[in-house]
Amino acid sequence: MTLMDIPQHQLTMTVLMTPDTANFSGNVHGGAILKLLDEVAYACASRYAARYVVTMSVDQVIFRQPIHVGELVTFLASVNHTGTSSMEIGIRVVAENIRTQEKRHVNSCYFTMVAVDENRKPTPVPIFGPQNDEEKRRHSAAEIRKNARIRANNQLNAQKALTIN
Numbered sequence: 001m002t003l004m005d006i007p008q009h010q011l012t013m014t015v016l017m018t019p020d021t022a023n024f025s026g027n028v029h030g031g032a033i034l035k036l037l038d039e040v041a042y043a044c045a046s047r048y049a050a051r052y053v054v055t056m057s058v059d060q061v062i063f064r065q066p067i068h069v070g071e072l073v074t075f076l077a078s079v080n081h082t083g084t085s086s087m088e089i090g091i092r093v094v095a096e097n098i099r100t101q102e103k104r105h106v107n108s109c110y111f112t113m114v115a116v117d118e119n120r121k122p123t124p125v126p127i128f129g130p131q132n133d134e135e136k137r138r139h140s141a142a143e144i145r146k147n148a149r150i151r152a153n154n155q156l157n158a159q160k161a162l163t164i165n
C-alpha cells in the first residue's frame, strides 16, 4: 500500500524507541508515549478534516504492558466517529521486538479532537460514514463512549451545583 492508497480517515506512524525515551526502570516513559499519541491523533484528525484541530479529551489510556527501549512502536489511528466539530480518533499501539519480530498490542485509546477556525472556534467537519463491519463496530462503540462522557459530565455538573447551593 502506498501513501496514495491510505484512506483519508486513517493514519499509521512507526517510531523506534530510542534511549532518550527511557524512564528510571529502563523501559519507555509513559509520557513519551502520550506525547506521540497526541501527535498521531492530531495528524489523523487534521488530515481528515483539512482543518487545524485541538485536543479536547483523551479516554482510557491503559498501558497493558511495558514498552522497551529498542522496540519499534506502531500507532494505527482512525477516525471512528464524527459529531459536528468533534471527531473520535481511536489509536491502537503495537510494539515489535526487532530481533524476534514478536508483536504485542500494548495500548488502545480514544482522543476527542475538535476542528477549529482562525478564531479558535469549533468548526464543522465532514460526516464520517462507516463502510465496513469493523468501522461500523468502532462507530457504534464511539457513540456509546460519547454518550457516557456526556452523562458523566452532566452528573458531575449537577453534583457541583448541589454542593454550591
Ligand SMILES: CC(C)(COP(=O)(O)OP(=O)(O)OC[C@H]1O[C@@H](n2cnc3c(N)ncnc32)[C@H](O)[C@@H]1OP(=O)(O)O)[C@@H](O)C(=O)NCCC(=O)NCCS
Residues within 6 Å of the ligand: 054, 055, 056, 057, 082, 083, 084, 085, 086, 087, 112, 114, 116, 120, 121, 122, 149, 153
Ligand atoms: C475545544 C474548544 C475549542 C471547544 O470549545 P467549546 O466552546 O467548548 O465548544 P462546544 O461546547 O461547541 O464543543 C465543541 C465540541 O466538543 C465536544 N465536547 C465538549 N465537551 C467535551 C468533553 N468533555 N469531552 C468530549 N467532547 C466534548 C462537544 O460535544 C462538541 O462536539 P460537536 O461539535 O461534535 O457536537 C475549547 O474547549 C478549547 O479551546 N479547549 C482547549 C483545547 C486545547 O488547547 N487543547 C490542548 C490542551 S494543552
